[in-house]
Amino acid sequence: MDEKAETRDRILEAAGRRFEHYGYSKTTMSEIASDLKMSTGNLYRFYPSKLDIAEAHALAHECDEDAMMKAVVLSGGSAGVRLREFHRVILEHTFKLIDESKKIFELAQAISRERPAYANRRLAVERVYLVRMLEEGIAEGLFEQHDSLDELAEMIQCTTMKFRYPQLYNCFRIDMLRRELEGTMDLIYKGLLKR
Known part of the structure; x- marks a missing residue:
């Protein structure tokens, strides 16, 4: 170095x-x-600027999250099970970070407010994983074929946004969030199933 x-x-x-x-x-x-x-x-x-340092600090910690998402996608088994686990892992990881340090929450707010391109890049990375699981679910005969998997992945992100961003859930307990995520994933799963 x-x-x-x-x-x-x-x-x-x-x-x-x-x-x-x-x-x-x-x-x-x-x-x-x-x-x-x-x-x-x-x-x-x-x-x-201080914001440039904050963004670089956040980028340095993305590796852990990326490794977790990739591990779920590559874990094998049904695409439906992995899709649920993918969202559960993101919720648990983010909640733990924020629960351990409220100051990290403030940092996340500053970056998302001042650098929306950062959040958009993170969402684009996540969509790659979602599209892969959707493709595999279609190949399994589990999920219905869709014209645009990238668009479908984006809609899944819209539906699960609350569980990804602490700004949207910081006043909830983890048990409540887990229950809501399960219900949300039930609805998504039913909507994806091949008819």
């Missing part, structure tokens, strides 16, 4: 500690720079 990449990693670690302890809104670029014993001007050479 080169020196510039190492410095970027150190910045993300220092910013992450501040975000998790003080929150996004109470963290300043000068405080991050001070933690690293560097000038604020030097920090701006690596990241033009």
